[in-house]
Amino acid sequence: MITQFPSFYPDELVYSLLSRYYERSGYLRYVFAAEDLFVSKIVRPDIEFVNQYTSAALQMITKDMPMKRVIEQHTMFPYYGRFIDKERRNKAFQALEQMQGNYHNFLPIPKTKEGESRYLRYCPCCVKEDRDKYGETYWRRGYQIREIKICPIHKCYLIDSKVIISGKVSPMLVSAETAIIKQVTDINYCTNELEIRIAEYDAAVFEADLDLQCNISVGAFLNSKIKNTPYMSIRGEQRNIALFQQDFIRYYESLSDNTFTEIWQIQKILNGYKHNLHEICMLAMFLDISVTELIEMKLPDESQEQLFDKQIFQLHEQGLKYPEIAKRLNASYDTVKAIGEGRYKTYHRKRKTEPMKGGVKPNNWHQIDIDTLPLVKDAIKKMQGNETDRPKKITIFAVEKILNLPSKRITLYLPLCKAEILQHSESQEHYWAREIIWAVNKLQSSGLPINWKHIRDLTNMKKVNVVSCLPELQLIADNKMVELVKSLL
Amino acid sequence: MIEMNDILSCLPEMKSGKELISAMRILPDFNDSIRKENSVIRLMALSDLYNIYVPSNMSIEIYSKLYLALIRSLKKKFTKIAVKQSHENFKAIKEQEYSGIIGGSDSFTIIGTSGIGKSAAITRAINLISEYRIIEFDTPYIKIVPCVIVQCPFDSSVKGLLLEILRKVDEELESDYYKNAIRARATTDMLIGSVSQVALNHIGLLVVDEIQNVVNSKNGKSLIKSLTQLINNSGISICMVGTPESTVFFESAMQLARRSLGLNYGVMKYDSEFIEICKVLFSYQYVNHKAEITDAILHWLYEHSAGVISVVVSLIHDAQEIAILNGKEILNIETLNEAYKKRLSLLHDYIQPSIQHNQQTSKTKPKTGLIGDIQKSTDVNNSVSVSVSELVTKAKAEQLEIIPLLQEHFSVVEVVI
Numbered sequence: 001m002i003t004q005f006p007s008f009y010p011d012e013l014v015y016s017l018l019s020r021y022y023e024r025s026g027y028l029r030y031v032f033a034a035e036d037l038f039v040s041k042i043v044r045p046d047i048e049f050v051n052q053y054t055s056a057a058l059q060m061i062t063k064d065m066p067m068k069r070v071i072e073q074h075t076m077f078p079y080y081g082r083f084i085d086k087e088r089r090n091k092a093f094q095a096l097e098q099m100q101g102n103y104h105n106f107l108p109i110p111k112t113k114e115g116e117s118r119y120l121r122y123c124p125c126c127v128k129e130d131r132d133k134y135g136e137t138y139w140r141r142g143y144q145i146r147e148i149k150i151c152p153i154h155k156c157y158l159i160d161s162k163v164i165i166s167g168k169v170s171p172m173l174v175s176a177e178t179a180i181i182k183q184v185t186d187i188n189y190c191t192n193e194l195e196i197r198i199a200e201y202d203a204a205v206f207e208a209d210l211d212l213q214c215n216i217s218v219g220a221f222l223n224s225k226i227k228n229t230p231y232m233s234i235r236g237e238q239r240n241i242a243l244f245q246q247d248f249i250r251y252y253e254s255l256s257d258n259t260f261t262e263i264w265q266i267q268k269i270l271n272g273y274k275h276n277l278h279e280i281c282m283l284a285m286f287l288d289i290s291v292t293e294l295i296e297m298k299l300p301d302e303s304q305e306q307l308f309d310k311q312i313f314q315l316h317e318q319g320l321k322y323p324e325i326a327k328r329l330n331a332s333y334d335t336v337k338a339i340g341e342g343r344y345k346t347y348h349r350k351r352k353t354e355p356m357k358g359g360v361k362p363n364n365w366h367q368i369d370i371d372t373l374p375l376v377k378d379a380i381k382k383m384q385g386n387e388t389d390r391p392k393k394i395t396i397f398a399v400e401k402i403l404n405l406p407s408k409r410i411t412l413y414l415p416l417c418k419a420e421i422l423q424h425s426e427s428q429e430h431y432w433a434r435e436i437i438w439a440v441n442k443l444q445s446s447g448l449p450i451n452w453k454h455i456r457d458l459t460n461m462k463k464v465n466v467v468s469c470l471p472e473l474q475l476i477a478d479n480k481m482v483e484l485v486k487s488l489l
Numbered sequence: 490m491i492e493m494n495d496i497l498s499c500l501p502e503m504k505s506g507k508e509l510i511s512a513m514r515i516l517p518d519f520n521d522s523i524r525k526e527n528s529v530i531r532l533m534a535l536s537d538l539y540n541i542y543v544p545s546n547m548s549i550e551i552y553s554k555l556y557l558a559l560i561r562s563l564k565k566k567f568t569k570i571a572v573k574q575s576h577e578n579f580k581a582i583k584e585q586e587y588s589g590i591i592g593g594s595d596s597f598t599i600i601g602t603s604g605i606g607k608s609a610a611i612t613r614a615i616n617l618i619s620e621y622r623i624i625e626f627d628t629p630y631i632k633i634v635p636c637v638i639v640q641c642p643f644d645s646s647v648k649g650l651l652l653e654i655l656r657k658v659d660e661e662l663e664s665d666y667y668k669n670a671i672r673a674r675a676t677t678d679m680l681i682g683s684v685s686q687v688a689l690n691h692i693g694l695l696v697v698d699e700i701q702n703v704v705n706s707k708n709g710k711s712l713i714k715s716l717t718q719l720i721n722n723s724g725i726s727i728c729m730v731g732t733p734e735s736t737v738f739f740e741s742a743m744q745l746a747r748r749s750l751g752l753n754y755g756v757m758k759y760d761s762e763f764i765e766i767c768k769v770l771f772s773y774q775y776v777n778h779k780a781e782i783t784d785a786i787l788h789w790l791y792e793h794s795a796g797v798i799s800v801v802v803s804l805i806h807d808a809q810e811i812a813i814l815n816g817k818e819i820l821n822i823e824t825l826n827e828a829y830k831k832r833l834s835l836l837h838d839y840i841q842p843s844i845q846h847n848q849q850t851s852k853t854k855p856k857t858g859l860i861g862d863i864q865k866s867t868d869v870n871n872s873v874s875v876s877v878s879e880l881v882t883k884a885k886a887e888q889l890e891i892i893p894l895l896q897e898h899f900s901v902v903e904v905v906i
Contacts, residue, residue: 001664004690005630023579026666026686028673060630135572177576 219272236304581682589721604799756796
């Protein structure tokens with residue numbers, strides 16, 4: 001029973017809130033608090049996100065704000081999920097909202113490198129201020145952004161605590177007040193202006209409101225900001241990535257330990273394959289994009305290519321010849337003419353037939369599906385059992401095993417076979433009912449007494465299973481059979 | 490953050506004067522018609538006498554003391570220091586070095602003779618203060634039990650007391666502190682940390698009754714020390730209730746004496762308060778024949794209870810019980826005397842009824858003779874020593890009053906019956 005529960009401090013992690021609850025509870029063992037908070041008391045508390053909480057704990061966590069806001073303002077979701085595509089972002093958010101635990105499947109959370117460890121971090125100045133204001137300090141979200149090394153408010157370097165962020169440590173809730181025992185007096189302040197600026201930029205983007213419905217790719221947005229710069233061709237089709245990288249590295253020259261320098265890293269962001277918040281912020285800062293613009297991404301109504309083409313058509317309609325237009329637009333005459341005549345990039349016509357390719361021939365899955373269907377039907381019939389053979393539960397996996405097919409073959413490539421199997425799919429209770437009927441019939445035919453021991457030997461069922469399948473049994477067996485089974489219990 | 494106004498709004502308004510007296514008074518329903526019922530019904534209804542509560546000055550003082558102590562305790566809970574203290578208590582639970590930051594000077598005692606109504610007054614006061622059984626705040630979420638009453642264990646066991654506190658809190662809040670403490674098999678030091686934390690979070694005022702149990706127990710000092718630690722680590726007000734024998738214990742050391750300043754009560758005097766209580770009790774008559782209370786009865790009650798209200802209640806109750814059972818069906822000095830002799834014999838050594846003044850309860854017998862033959866000696870010390878039996882024989886022979894005769898030779902004290 002939860003009889004006391006603290007309230008969130010600004011920018012506090014959910015983990016921090018729960019650890020304050022535990023330490024204030026008076027419980028003599030961590031497990032007692034875990035029983036109050038988590039559905040499974042042995043679960044490891046998630047430092048950056050949420051776990052599956054008990055209804056009482058969930059009620060307390062969401063007493064001042066809905067779960068949506070808790071996730072947006074008190075977990076690391078904005079760091080990992082802000083710039084991923086809309087569908088993935090919403091799935092991840094939903095998984096967190098429903099505490100399903102599979103949000104890792106949707107969020108690009110990098111694995112910690114071998115030999116490296118991550119620890120919860122804090123700003124010594126913020127700790128002092130918290131203790132003066134609240135009487136205690138707490139774990140702030142913003143300082144757990146991997147790439148941020150300084151506090152954007154006090155401009156001092158963050159310090160690693162001893163609380164490790166790892167999936168291998170024993171379950172425990174450790175509050176900041178307990179972990180940060182001594183007040184640090186020797187504070188290291190950052191003097192690098194650029195480092196301070198990037199930290200402030202990152203923090204501002206991280207803390208901004210999240211638009212879950214934004215379906216603009218950050219890569220496309222950044223690309224749209226490169227238009228009309230030396231890093232993009234006139235028409236906007238090609239990036240001068242080498243120049244971009246050169247200038248980018250020069251811009252961030254004074255940044256110590258900067259590992260975001262390679263062309264492939266920049267390209268991944270611009271092409272939408274990578275969504276690291278810090279790297280995106282670095283690019284945005286380099287391109288002089290404000291925080292507000294980055295948060296409220298908007299693509300221009302017309303792309304650079306469309307604008308260029310439009311200009312050609314407009315100028316041509318005005319009576320200009322293509323050489324003149326090309327000169328005016330500082331573009332190639334051939335390109336301008338091809339665009340103007342509507343044949344730009346049209347010489348690549350589709351072939352009527354597919355060219356002969358070497359290598360492995362693709363499978364004709366449709367034919368394979370048709371050919372495999374009778375085999376599947378036979379397998380199903382076998383699995384339904386007869387007087388001697390025990391019935392088996394009809395599942396796709398079981399059929400694949402009988403037919404020696406590779407795993408997922410039927411699911412992915414053979415829709416007809418899959419449909420046939422699903423027609424015969426049944427619940428566990430229905431299968432148990434069939435098994436019971438078979439066992440009784442077998443005992444009757446072999447003349448053995450029908451008692452619970454024999455039934456169990458044949459079916460390996462527990463009494464609780466038999467009880468649970470009685471409703472299904474009543475649907476598929478006659479009253480005599482049902483009464484007989486009931487008498488066995 | 491919770492402000493003082495929020496705290497005050499969660500408590501019932503502090504009462505005083507007539508309003509307080511009226512609120513504290515408990516008078517069970519009584520109808521004269523009960524006297525016509527059969528004896529079984531009347532005997533059962535007689536137990537209502539134990540439910541009567543008539544407040545006195547002591548009740549008012551106790552109520553005020555408890556209310557103000559509760560306010561002081563609640564004020565401390567929502568401060569930064571309380572937050573810091575909660576972390577210190579956590580260190581205690583983890584068996585690390587810790588300190589009592591929040592401090593506490595709010596411990597006091599209520600010492601009084603057994604039976605004068607301390608516990609009843611405290612219970613009534615707490616019932617009024619804890620009108621809302623549990624105080625609940627939303628931000629931060631917390632449930633507080635205004636007052637928790639525990640009994641000092643007979644063997645002054647520290648662990649026993651600490652577990653009892655947890656159990657009482659669980660009763661009110663439906664929590665599992667006691668169960669978890671047993672599961673954890675905690676040491677006393679860890680338990681002190683845990684109970685301090687629970688007290689800091691959930692208890693307004695802790696009342697420890699029967700504190701005199703510490704006096705004759707070898708663990709007594711340890712218990713008081715642990716209570717001191719609890720005060721220092723939780724900041725709550727602790728009220729220790731006991732009999733005068735605990736005073737000697739608290740006087741033995743400065744730090745004990747400092748923490749046991751408080752209210753001290755003796756037996757009631759024969760005054761308007763006592764008379765009012767007796768009149769109220771006397772009005773609850775379940776015997777067939779109703780009797781009026783007289784001054785003689787009031788005097789008798791005072792002398793035979795030594796000013797202890799619980800004895801008065803027992804006398805009136807048992808007297809009526811005896812009267813109903815033996816068919817006398819009247820509450821008078823005779824039945825009261827019977828109850829005193831038969832039911833309260835164990836108290837005779839503690840109650841020494843004394844003469845107040847000669848109060849005639851019946852008509853004097855006419856004298857049959859004058860004292861003329863015997864020379865009166867004014868100087869009692871010089872009188873010839875004679876035995877009582879000689880004087881009795883003489884009185885019988887000469888048909889004289891024995892008392893004047895005895896007065897000539899002895900110092901005689903008359904007792905009104």
